[in-house]
Amino acid sequence: MARQPDKTGKNVAKSRAKPVTTAKTRAKPEPEAKAPEVEVAKPAPTTPTVQKLAENIERIETLGHRLMSALADRSPPNRGVEGPGAELYLTAANAFLKTLAEHPAKMIETQVTFWGQTLSNYARAQKAMATGQLTAPEDDSPADRRFANPLWQTHPYFNLIKKQYLTNARALKDATATLDLPDDVSRKRVHWMTAQIIDMMAPTNFLATNPDALEKAVETEGESLVKGLENLVRDVEQHGGEMIVSLADRRAFTVGENIGTAPGTVIYRAPLFELIQYAPTTPKAHTLPLLIFPPWINKFYILDLKPQNSLIRWLVDQGHSLFVVSWKNPDASLSDTGMEDYVEAYLDAMDQVQALTGQARLNAVGYCIAGTTLSLTLALLKQKGDRRVNSATLLTTLTDFSDQGEFTSFLQDDFVGGIDAEVQRHGLLRAQLMSRTMSFLRANDLVWGPAIRSYMMGETPPAFDLLFWNGDSTNLPGRMAMQYLRGLCQKNAFATDGFEMLGHRLHLSDVTVPLCSVACEADHIAPWKDCWRGVAQMGSKDKTFILSQSGHVAGIVNPPTRQKYGHYLSDHGFEGTHQDWMDAATFQQSSWWPTWGAWLAERAGPMVPARDPGTGLDPAPGRYVHERAS
Template sequence: MAELPARLAENIERIETLGQRLLFAMAAKPVRSPGVEGPGPELYGSVAQAWLKLATEQPARLIEQQVRFWGQTLRHVAAAQGAFARNLSAPDTEAPDDRRFKNPLWQTNPFYSFVMKQYQINADALRRAAADLEIEDDVDRRRIEWFTRQMIDMLAPTNFLATNPDALEKAIETEGESLVRGLENLVRDVESGHGELVVSLSDRDAFRVGENIGTTPGEVVYRTDMLELIQFHPTTDKVHRTPIIVFPPWINKYYIMDLKPQNSLLRWIVDQGYTLFVVSWKNPDASHADLAMDDYVAAYLDVIGKALELTEEPQLNAVGYCIAGTTLSATLALMNQRGDDRVKSATFFTTLTDFSDQGEFMTFLQDDFVGGIEDEVERTGYLSAQLMQRTFSFLRANDLVWGPAIRSYMLGEAPPAFDLLYWNGDGTNLPGKMVKQYLRDLCQANALAEGGFEILGHKVHLSEVTLPLCAVACESDHIAPWLHSWTGVKQMGSRDKTFLLSESGHIAGIINPPTKVKYGHYTSDMGFDGTAQDWREGGTFHQGSWWGHWEEWLSGRSGEMIAARAPSVSLAPAPGTYVLEKA
């Protein structure tokens, strides 16, 4: 018997060793509440009930589904058999508008053409079967459609080695080396996830916060057990009198707004002549289990006071991003009730305050998932960053799960050195009590927009946000849909409201510097009397970033120019210590 080539034999041996490491790593997978691993029995029951109703009341539709599927399949099989028998290229197969099937073999090779076409037939059958179910509950219907898409994406032939021509070609070219590297990547991801697989989207060793990302110079001027307050060094001789404080979401880290000098929103604000503060939240653990929304609002009030004390000013302008914007709105309503006017104006980035419709996130905000999360945080004291990252990733599964997994595990490619994706993987935990309040009272009960949200002994409502405000939403945002962001702003009581709509999504639409004329934005004089669609249809599209329009709005509410202020105290240089803590 001929011996295997030395390189191939070595790679087979390495695969055996790595396989043992993988099994050992997977054995360490943490025990999770079943509720966070998939939908509850209620959804399955809803599907079963709808199917039985269809079968008993409209059996012809079920028969039609089957006839259509088997007819397409048999015609496809017959065409493929003919091509195989005559050793021809694939039967007439148009290249689909799907980047997963870019390899020419999907069109020219009979086998791969057969696999691709059958996948398309199967996917179409699944979509039609889900659409034919008469689900009375709109949320259940949307969830079924979402899970159907997940199943279709998961079963794509590109996700399997035997039916992925790119992976097989590379394995042959490298004598198995690509598969070894892929297995190494897989083992590394499972080990770093402590038994749970979270696909690496970026090279973990390519970036160091404070060294090549998050480098805008500043000082930590205040610290509590919950946060660090950073004041940035001025870059201009004069600044506007009114300082700015930015509240980033505590589900991620603040340096999304300070990745590189050329795309740093924080650095850009400083360069326009503002005294800028930003909050850097501590990464919570089990000791923070009892932190509630009350504590976060109290922290807002605390650092607002500290920033004003350090600048010796009576008022500041506040900015809230995502969940931090939601909390800012509750804080402002509370301050209004108390007669506290220390905030002069507010800006909201991709913020939901009316939770009546949360787009694709509705899938995860029903009782089965929320109950599972409650069980999880009862056990651990916090909601882990891994669980949140997994949830966000499956909202864009082909881009954030299957595509990266193919490149890393099948092709053996190293994850790219991409600052945005590095930040995406550098998540934070959430305190248990705060998570439960946020999900039940805000996401499910929509208390802030409807009955009132209980904060520090006060019941607050959106209508009590009465100061000048500007809201920025993003057109393709799947986390905070712009239509519902607009609806929340409409309900606020301010008579001075500005809305800006950026192209792109939750992150790219915000981190959109003027130097890159990549995504445009809309402004409108339509006001808030009509609908969000009326607002956009009556608006004006502008090429390039919204940053300039916002700064023009902000400067008119920021006072005269005075001598620049440098930080007067320093507990540590920016980016501080809390941002370096890993989940």
């Protein structure tokens, strides 16, 4: 039956289809009746997201162009420093074939164990998935801070990834452990390379298998990934095309403003160094001045980071007339500067301190490589009959390189040859190469971890003074670098046949001044047992050894106010081994600074009116400290 039109000419059915025609709706006040219509008609809030997506795509495109441009500036690769030479790979391959031929059962057992564990991992994950619940099987893996996210334990996918990675890592370690390698050096190098591969292939280093990075990307609608790309481009641009992750926010610190601020004066400037005298804070000071030689691998302000952890300020407060050398950051014009030039710089600095204070004798401190060079200088002075150094302190100093420890992989001919080629090309051992090499000694802490936080999570590097200093590296003159690597590290000449220097053949036994050596228990750069072994061979009758807790830097920058790391002292002497010394040691739950301070005060002479450095050439920290490696 046909529908009849109403008086307006419209179909009744259409009229009844309108929601506003119901009696209930007509009874409501007009404003309340319109509110739902306005809310329904409002467009979905998708515009900001679309706009943000478009902005991010544009940023990614711009950053991509910058990244390609920065990578194009990278110097031609030097295969000698990119990895081991062909000889190591050949040695490992021969060892594998030999082991396979002589011990096939052992190799088969390793393979069967690996595949058995792999199948077990997959079976456990399949069983968990088959239940229809996102729960992982029971996990008894060892604690590892890389896998702190709960999803590594609770989600079957991520748990499988983690378990299989640990299985692979264990299989690689077991496989290399069974190789019949020709010598201990080859074994250390193969194990080191294996560890580098294992660390590099961790699932946390890849976006698709890093739950923290994926969660952050979802949470920020991809903004974290764009910021990560910005961080990556910044690092590549700052390091001349090299991908070296920034460990600290460079904008957070300015040397001389909020770091390295101890009051002092540059009282002498030479082509290789500036000499800073620090302003006294006590009315009287010890008669004998104190001269500190910091390493020229990094800047001297490691000893003056902040007022509360400044060794420089602490020493001035103890009543010492303090002088500190600030080394120039070398460029190619200093490529022919050698170890003998640094020793002559030591003598020049001593001359200046003696002239300014009117003292015939002084106390000296050398840190790291500067301690090694101070030891060479002391041996030279002994042979020349010069007694100007009253006592010496060596901080984390190696002088006997018979055990190369974690540097074994870097001190073989293939890698040192690569550095030699680098030096021939640039005239320098450049800071970037040095920083990268040192970082891979602790790859998870100094390479992969920071890269994940910066490039995957899009985080700004922390405002951490110690890491800021760590990134403020210096170049090394080419000639000096090769003398150090070939003569001291590889040949171990100072501890064996003697190191040729300025017409003299120098030996450890030539060091005879009263001596205090401070080493650090967890130091991977200058292991304490190796520091101890060098001091044991020195000719000094008055020798003191202090072992601080922690590592190469944190163990030294350990002010008494923090009460964080203690130290060990022993009366055992140097007749036995380092372990004999340690077995007889007592532990002090305090910083080593006051212990050394008491030792130093006994050898610093009576108190006299403090010496004012005057205006000098420039205020501390001087000019050279601001020169950055290019």
